[in-house]
Amino acid sequence: MGHKSMLYVVLKRLLDVVVALATLTLLLPVFAVIAVAIVVTDGRPIFYFQNRVGCAGRKFRFIKFRTMRRDADALLKSLAAQNEAGGTIFKMKHDPRVTPVGRWLRRFSMDELPQLIHVLTGDMTLVGPRPPRTEEVAAYRVQDMARLAVPQGLTCIWQISGRSDLPFDRQVELDVEYIRNRSLWMDLKILALTVPAVLGGKGAY
Numbered sequence: 001m002g003h004k005s006m007l008y009v010v011l012k013r014l015l016d017v018v019v020a021l022a023t024l025t026l027l028l029p030v031f032a033v034i035a036v037a038i039v040v041t042d043g044r045p046i047f048y049f050q051n052r053v054g055c056a057g058r059k060f061r062f063i064k065f066r067t068m069r070r071d072a073d074a075l076l077k078s079l080a081a082q083n084e085a086g087g088t089i090f091k092m093k094h095d096p097r098v099t100p101v102g103r104w105l106r107r108f109s110m111d112e113l114p115q116l117i118h119v120l121t122g123d124m125t126l127v128g129p130r131p132p133r134t135e136e137v138a139a140y141r142v143q144d145m146a147r148l149a150v151p152q153g154l155t156c157i158w159q160i161s162g163r164s165d166l167p168f169d170r171q172v173e174l175d176v177e178y179i180r181n182r183s184l185w186m187d188l189k190i191l192a193l194t195v196p197a198v199l200g201g202k203g204a205y
Helices: 003-042 072-082 100-107 110-121 134-138 142-149 168-181 184-200
Strands: 047-053 059-065 125-127 153-155
Touching: 003 059, 003 100, 003 110, 003 125, 003 184, 047 134, 059 110, 100 110, 110 153, 125 184, 142 168, 153 184, 168 184
Parallel strands: 125 153
Antiparallel strands: 047 059
């Protein structure tokens, strides 16, 4: 690893820790409101845990606010034919498993905010390809595995380029483009563009 690459890794990690710690501290009241809304409208649990795959295929326990019914995983097979994403991921614009509160959380990506904890622990980074489910990776083609060459991120290049409206193959292309050209400037640019993309809600479901 060259000097420039090492400097990038160090600065990226510093950015991760500073931003994640500051954001978690500021958003604690928001987390409390979300937790109450989930419990009041659909009971417990507040969080949803799932095995995801990180850099170099390392698995970790992934956390997000629960946005679906408690039996969502059991219902997935019955909805498989309605997948709108293509490839190995499953996406439906009007997924019947999503709760009313969950739909609002997803629209503004609020359900993903607990993953800042993963950024602090080093399981994830602020900017990088989104961490896939283990079942998705099991169905990856050779070219799809390139997404796992770097730490997985809270936001990524396709999150600011259409989000879930993009087909799986295009998501892979954009992730590979990011991996080839990534820099601290690119990371900062993606972070800045994530804010309007999230507030706009386009492609979020």
